[in-house]
Amino acid sequence: MSDSAGRITLWGIEVFLAAAEEGSVSAAARRLGASPSSVSQQITGLEAALGTDLLNRATRPVTLTPAGETFRIRAQSILDEAAQARAELAGQDLSHLTRFRLGMIEDFDADVTPRLLQDMADQLKTCQFLLETGPSHRLFGLLDSRALDVIVAADMGAPAEWMEVHPLLEEPFVVAAPRGTAGAADARAALSAMPLIQYTQRHHMGRVITEHLALQKLQLDHRFELDSYHAIMAMVAGGTGWTILSPLGLMRAHRFRDEVDMMPLPFAPLSRRVSLHARKGVLQDLPEETAGRLRALLAEMIVAPATARMPWLEGNLRIL
Secondary structure (H helix, E strand, O other): OOOOOOOOOHHHHHHHHHHHHHOOHHHHHHHHOOOHHHHHHHHHHHHHHHOOOOEEOOOOOOEEOHHHHHHHHHHHHHHHHHHHHHHHHHOOOHHHOOEEEEEEEHHHOOOHHHHHHHHHHHHOOOOEEEEEEEOHHHHHHHHHOOOOOEEEEEOOOOOOOOEEEEEEEEEEOEEEEEOOHHHOOOHHHHHHOOOEEEEOOOOHHHHHHHHHHHHOOOOOOOOEEEOOHHHHHHHHHOOOOEEEEOHHHHHHOHHHHHHEEEEEOOOOOOEEEEEEEEEOOOOOOHHHHHHHHHHHHHHHHHHHHHHHHOHHHOOOOEEO
């Protein structure tokens, strides 16, 4: 058996970058699905091969040495070239792709994501799929740090120059209120008399909703701010207050749909777009092909049932 000491490996480089980005060996291990001891061994081996320390392990969080800062730039270029080489070698036959790291907003994780992965697995027989779910702002951070290859997230301003963007879905924000609210003579006045159960402002969607409400000059009781669709909808169904969510959020908490009134915003409309984002030129046609798969799934699993239940969404909840 040949001695591998002193060799620089792609795995060692990936481990180093993960530790540098996470600021922790244990966090890097969780991200990579490896043990902390194996991550530490890979970094030690890489440092031995390069003849210099790359990380200051005594600091919390772990920081890069001057040599580590220099090597980080080269390391990322090496991984980018390796990813592009894999995609080029796969060519038109994507069955040879070996890894696909996907980030999805939580709105899709229960229904759409499993169908997408099942469909892709049928084509990419040897591919390992790694899935990360979370809020849009977190997924953009993971794409920026190259911890993910592709993300599906709500648009958050102009895309970076290094991104390719494939629009998927546009959806209006809607009201969910206690039963009987939709029949009120003045829905806006009826809502103003109840507390607003607000989606958390720690996430981009919550901040967008808050800013829109401020423009409407509404005096609202903001007693509740939650980050769980199910908790919000349970409180609405219980008569505690009302909320503003996207149709995706409402459908995710589907068991409460028959216990609330759903209606358009009784003031200026607000909408958001959900798109697929990836790094330009790295995965060839795979991002565009994945977006095509998603559009078909969204039309079947989101748009059709939502507009059948809420006909007033027709034309506003749409595939892009």
